[in-house]
Amino acid sequence: MYRLFGIIYALAGPTLAGILITAALTMNMVDTKSMIYAAVVGFVAALPIAWIVARQIDQNA
Structure with a gap:
């Protein structure tokens, strides 16, 4: 399951x-700090999402 998690992540x-960087740019937040925060939040938010999806795929396979 860890391999599947890594691929999904x-x-x-x-x-x-x-997506979050695009949203920040749309809201006219064009400074470097906002871009870095948006990217970090996106990567951190992907952790539980990838875990849940990998677990669901592993249980149903």
Whole structure:
């Protein structure tokens, strides 16, 4: 399951970080600090999401 978690996290982390960076840019937060915070929040938020999805896939497989 850890391998599956790693694969899902590798896809979900950058995706969520990109979404949050795009949202920050849309709100006219163009400073470096906001971009870094958005990226970090995206990568951290992807951890439980990837874990839950990997667990669901592993249980149903």
